[in-house]
Amino acid sequence: MSDNKPFSMRLAVPSKGELERPTLDFLSAAGLRVLRPNERQYVASIPSLPNLLVLFQRVPDILVKVEEGSVDLGITGYDVLREQGEENTNTVMIYENLGFGQCELALAAPESWVDVSNIEDLAELTLLYKEKGKVIRIATKYPNLTKKWLHDMSIYYFALVEAQGALEAAPSIGYADMIADITSTGTTLRENRLKKLTGGTVLKAQACLIGNRRSLREDPAKLETTRTMVELIEATMRARSYLSITANMQGASPEAILHDLLKEKALAGLRGPTIAKVYSKTQADESWYAVTIVAEQKTLPQAIDHLRHAGGSDITVTPLNYYFDSKSWNFEALLEKIKRG
């Protein structure tokens, strides 16, 4: 922040709370390390994107600021977006699943309701309550999402109790009968003698990158900065499911090695293996080659077997930092979205 270059663009990231650390780690892993002069400051910068000012904001405010355009980009929870963003016409989704901040919004009922285990039971119960002139009260911080989801499940007779703080206690205190809340483990629920309903997952969410439609549409420089970010994020995310594998292999010729490797096309690299001469330090007359392939993480054991089978040894495996495709698909999709809006 020492140089005097003006920041022409703003990115809001979560401050405090569960999303702050994972967001910074995520950006750092994508090559977008956030430089924060000190922990108490709420502005920071990203050296690799010099025109971008980073603002630390409360998670619910990030969506508001992106929608009104006072920041151009924001990283927030998809749950917040869905809960508060229904009427937001200026906010555009740039990257939906950033792979961190996973959470699940789920319905939970008292354990002692042994007759209630799934959504169908809940639906019936709401009708029973209605017949008695009562209504099931559900405490939640997500009234919009919960209401819409229950309606989608053909459940109409309930009252939502909007509450903050520890909702798990609501049924035992008595200000609600059930809860719809974010659950990461089941422990807190069990401690409060609650149980998740089968089929009662309202939403699964993780962190996402959003932007202001108008500012991206109208300012080519902002769009270009966004493209850089999206490219790096996309390539980082894609790289996570691939590995680079290198093996030494003895063979008559590169073609002979290739012939062996191609017996299993799925394990012979993305486009095909790279085969390069190795100059043996022991016996000059032996012909050794280094074979490099990129393989999907989940096929690693098979890929190793395949290379061994073809005569491979000294097999090393390295993770990829980035994996760029011919273009950024998320950015292409973004261009379509801002054109439409």
Place this chain on the structure above:
Amino acid sequence: MPVKLSDRLEKVRGMNDVLSAEYEAGEAILATLKHSFKSFGYHPLGVPVVEHTDLYLRKAGEDIISRLYDFTFQSRRLCLRPEMTASVIRAYIDNLQASALPVRLCYAGPVFRYEKPQRGRHRQFTQAGVELLGAAGPLADAEIIALACKSLDALGLPDYKLVLGHVGILSRFLEGLQLDSRLRDFLLTNIEVLRTQGPAAVCDRLPVLFPSLNQPEPQLPGLEGALAELDESSTRGMVLDLLKSMDIELDSFGRSPDEIVSRLAAKIKRRGHLRPRLDQALTFLSDLCRLTGAPAQVLQEAENLLAGYHLSLEPLHELRAIFETLTNYDLDPSRITLDLGLSRGLQYYTGMIFEIYHDSPGEESQLCGGGRYDDLVLTLGGRKSVPGCGFAYGLERIQLAMLDQQRIKIEPQAAQVLVIPVGSAESGYAIRTAEALRKAGLRVEFDVRGRSVTNNLQYANGQHIPFVVMAGSDELAAGLLRLKNMSTGAEQHLALADAVETILDTK
């Protein structure tokens, strides 16, 4: 000093401004409809825009509940009315229960539904309709249907068609099957899906909403078998024992142990019995949905179908009687078709139901919906059961249909005369002149901006005001008006009465 804020405040999404020309067209349509309602003896009433949400939760259809503008204000759960019938019935119960029956009421006003905005569908729209309370039977049904058609005829709207059905056929069949009320509601709301996409599409949604449907019918005499022979209290006792033996506590959390155990016992007993009934229902519904077309033929086919299922033919007799009554109303019979799969979603209807559509190129737009609701007064807390029927139009839809058919032109209605003081000293005289012209029945604008004569003439031209009266001291002295015809440019000095005549005579 007023502060200019930098940001323009936008209107709320899905809500519309209605500018003068369009507004006047709407008013004209409404005036015709009201006139038609009154010619049948219906009395207008007004009901509030804000109601207790409970009014709609009691009986409204699910598609209405899920679109409510529902909010808590001062610890009261309130909503913007999504339709008018419930409010009108509530108003009847509050104010008119002592009145001689029948009570004929009509209304018009804005209603609010939170849905995806699109052409012909806004989040605020206008309904106009009638309710006829205290009369059961085909005479009342036919009056409502005839009024719905005749008011459209009065507007001169061609190309509409009326689709008539009867919810009694379906509801009696489903009652006979003893499906639980939620499954019954699900089927009723999914009739359109069944009709357009077939039973498979309806079944697709079932596993999510009704997981128990996938439980197989019990093969071995398990818990269900053991409980099958027991009466309710023994069943409860047994289940309670079972739970106690497992150290499962049933205290606290709002529901009594008894209630929980009863439901659990019922749930166990019901296991696996749902699927065959559901399949039966789907078959019947599919058959019923095929019964659509010209009334005489459909009624005949329906009799065969219902007889096959040993169902009462009463609803068909009702429909036949309605048709017979309608022949006295001078309606075009080719406009009316019968559709026994018509359900209007899940609402408060109990008997005949109908919808009116307008065929515009490429899309079919629903203009009107209505039917008979004999339980509603009691459900909403009336002293005694009062049968009722009614309908509501969507006014914006009617307006669009009339525009499509070029039955109305939307153009601004300009003033007939602009009165301008020649100088500031003459403004008093000019105002008195304008007043005199208004008294004579003209639409008169007066220049309040103190423009020059030239600018005023330009303004009159731009606004398509056909005449200008220039009020100067000469005219005051002469007791005459200086009248300029804007299309010919001709100027005359005329007495007031002559000026009025000239203006009225010029088209």
